[in-house]
Amino acid sequence: MTVLVDSDILIGISRGRDTRTLERWMELAESGDFVLCSPVSVAELWHGARPKEHRVLTNLFGNLICVPVDIEVGRQAGEYLRRYHKSHGVELGDALIASAASLRNAALWTRNRKRYPMKGLSFW
Numbered sequence: 001m002t003v004l005v006d007s008d009i010l011i012g013i014s015r016g017r018d019t020r021t022l023e024r025w026m027e028l029a030e031s032g033d034f035v036l037c038s039p040v041s042v043a044e045l046w047h048g049a050r051p052k053e054h055r056v057l058t059n060l061f062g063n064l065i066c067v068p069v070d071i072e073v074g075r076q077a078g079e080y081l082r083r084y085h086k087s088h089g090v091e092l093g094d095a096l097i098a099s100a101a102s103l104r105n106a107a108l109w110t111r112n113r114k115r116y117p118m119k120g121l122s123f124w
Contacts, residue, residue, distance in 0.1 A: 004101040006110035007041040
């Protein structure tokens, strides 16, 4: 299985406060599954990072496979925005994350499934 981890989960892991999220993270790490992230999440976490969190983020992202935002991801994200922006308030970052997960047949691990109404998207 392949899992793409959303920004909200990565924030929880980096701060280490939510025991359930950390338990699931360890379960995923020990599973042998591919664990992916999006450059959108990398940017979001680094944007809000406090200086004391820099080392934690460097280590966290060093253990993930960061998938590129290429032309296919951009095209699919544009389709998601056209379809879901007005009806569901989907924003560019969420459309890019959903597109990256979908095109790599990855289950998306997020706490906020409302941001991802895309048909065919699977969740972990």
